[in-house]
Amino acid sequence: MSKVTTNFSDKTIQYEQLLQNFKSLLKENNLKFTIQREVILETLYDSQEHLTPESLHHLIQEKYPDLNTGIATVYRTLSLLEESDIVTSLSFGAQGKKYELGAKEHHDHLICTECGNITEFVDEQIEERQHKIAQELEFKMQDHSMQIYGVCKKCQKEN
Ligand SMILES: [Zn+2]
Ligand SMILES: [Zn+2]
Numbered sequence: 001m002s003k004v005t006t007n008f009s010d011k012t013i014q015y016e017q018l019l020q021n022f023k024s025l026l027k028e029n030n031l032k033f034t035i036q037r038e039v040i041l042e043t044l045y046d047s048q049e050h051l052t053p054e055s056l057h058h059l060i061q062e063k064y065p066d067l068n069t070g071i072a073t074v075y076r077t078l079s080l081l082e083e084s085d086i087v088t089s090l091s092f093g094a095q096g097k098k099y100e101l102g103a104k105e106h107h108d109h110l111i112c113t114e115c116g117n118i119t120e121f122v123d124e125q126i127e128e129r130q131h132k133i134a135q136e137l138e139f140k141m142q143d144h145s146m147q148i149y150g151v152c153k154k155c156q157k158e159n
Contacts, residue, residue, distance in 0.1 A: 005107075005122045009048050013103035018045060018086070025084050036069040040077045041086075050090060050098035050109075050118045053078055090147060092116065108145070112152035119152070 022041050026033050043059050044051070051059070057074045060067070078099055081087040089097040090109055098118065108126070110119040126146070134141035151159075 006120060008105050008107045008120045010105055011045070011101060011103055012105060015042070015045055018103065021086065022081075025080065025086070029080060031080070036067055036073055037077050039064055039067060039069060040074055041081070044087060044099065044101055050100045052096060052098050056099070088145070090118065108147070110148045110150070110152070112155055113149050114151055114155040117152050117154070
C-alpha cells in the first residue's frame with residue numbers, strides 16, 4: 001500500500017531569505033523595490049491557498065487598503081516571480097492560472113474543473129516510478145509536475 005500525503009503547508013525557505021532573493025531579482029530586472037511589490041510577496045508567502053491574480057489582489061486590498069496596489073502590478077510581479085521559479089502556477093485553461101510559492105515541499109495536484117478546488121498530494125509510488133522511468137530512459141530528471149484534472153467529490157454530488 002502506498003501512502004498518500006495531503007498536507008503541504010510547510011515552506012522550505014524563511015521569509016527573510018525569500019525577500020533577499022526577491023530584492024536581487026528586482027535589481028537584475030532594473031525594477032524598484034516597492035512596498036506594493038513586497039506586500040505581493042508577503043501575501044503569497046503567508047497564504048496556504050493557490051491564488052489567482054484577482055484573489056491575491058483582493059487579499060492585498062483587504063489587508064492594506066491604503067497602498068492602492070494595482071492589479072497590473074500584481075500581474076507583472078507574478079510573471080517576474082514565476083520566471084525565476086519563486087512562484088509556480090497551475091493552469092486552468094481559459095479560466096487562467098493559480099499561483100503558489102515555489103518553496104514548498106514537492107507535491108502534485110488534483111484540480112476540479114468545475115469549482116477550481118485544488119487538492120495537493122504526494123504518492124510515494126508515483127514519485128518512485130517517475131525516478132525509475134527517467135533512469136531507465138537515461139534521462140536526467142530535475143523536477144516534475146503532475147496535474148490531474150477532473151470533478152471533485154462535492155461537484156459530483158451537485159450534478
Ligand atoms: Zn469542484
Ligand atoms: Zn500546490
